Amino acid sequence: MAQTFESLSVWQVIVAGLLFFGGIYLLFGAVTWLLTRYVLPALGIGAVLDPRPLRPGQLRHEFMQSGVSILIFGVGMVFPWGLVKLGWARLDSDAGAVQILLEILFLLVWNDVHFWINHRLLHTRWLRRFHLPHHRSVVTTPFSTYSFHPIEALMLGNVILLPMVLHEFSFWSLFAVPLFSLFFNCVGHANYDFFPRVSYAHWFAASRRHHLHHACYHGNYGFQFTFMDRLFRTRLKADAAAAQLDAGARRVGVAVRASS
Numbered sequence: 001m002a003q004t005f006e007s008l009s010v011w012q013v014i015v016a017g018l019l020f021f022g023g024i025y026l027l028f029g030a031v032t033w034l035l036t037r038y039v040l041p042a043l044g045i046g047a048v049l050d051p052r053p054l055r056p057g058q059l060r061h062e063f064m065q066s067g068v069s070i071l072i073f074g075v076g077m078v079f080p081w082g083l084v085k086l087g088w089a090r091l092d093s094d095a096g097a098v099q100i101l102l103e104i105l106f107l108l109v110w111n112d113v114h115f116w117i118n119h120r121l122l123h124t125r126w127l128r129r130f131h132l133p134h135h136r137s138v139v140t141t142p143f144s145t146y147s148f149h150p151i152e153a154l155m156l157g158n159v160i161l162l163p164m165v166l167h168e169f170s171f172w173s174l175f176a177v178p179l180f181s182l183f184f185n186c187v188g189h190a191n192y193d194f195f196p197r198v199s200y201a202h203w204f205a206a207s208r209r210h211h212l213h214h215a216c217y218h219g220n221y222g223f224q225f226t227f228m229d230r231l232f233r234t235r236l237k238a239d240a241a242a243a244q245l246d247a248g249a250r251r252v253g254v255a256v257r258a259s260s
Helices: 002-007 010-043 058-076 078-085 097-122 150-156 161-166 171-189 203-216 227-231 242-259
Strands: none
Touching: 002 078, 010 058, 010 078, 010 171, 058 078, 058 150, 078 161, 097 150, 097 161, 097 171, 097 227, 171 203
């Protein structure tokens, strides 16, 4: 597969990138939406985290912004391809299963470090205007995952470039990055607690932690794990958004009673 990737033309790389990122965004988002809106509630598994309604036009806004991000990610495939073509990076076509697994585990950790650094920068006064469009989704959906300003998409989308020039990765290890990244992103933005019984610190509670980030704006800058927020003391308390959620629940209750 490494040789096939290297042999593509620049336009083939762009088209493949657009189809890939657009396809996984729609697939993962739709599956997560169906699970959290219909399947899991019907089975009595998990619970909604934020009861407040979506703001008017939110889904349309998320799809429009995500379309721009998909364009940036798709065209951006030229950069890893270019590193290989220029000889600045190499793909290991002989990597075995154990090596690929270890590389994926490393990239999982690196993805969290890279995300925390860029996310924290996006919350500084110099860059926050580029992050505010994402935070228009206070109550998140699986389609919030790619709903970025173009600058934010560029910052988050370069995650594999530095590792590529430092190590000869398998194509499949690098291919896994957008897959596990989008999967965890869908979980984090699903507004659904999939594992209510695990502790707030557990990595299965990532949806709880990221929902608090959107509810409170500051804190919980990590991706799937908690080690960066623990290290830099940016971790929110489990009840950080209690006041907002209680007020939201009361408004929903009033609206329900008024319509009945």
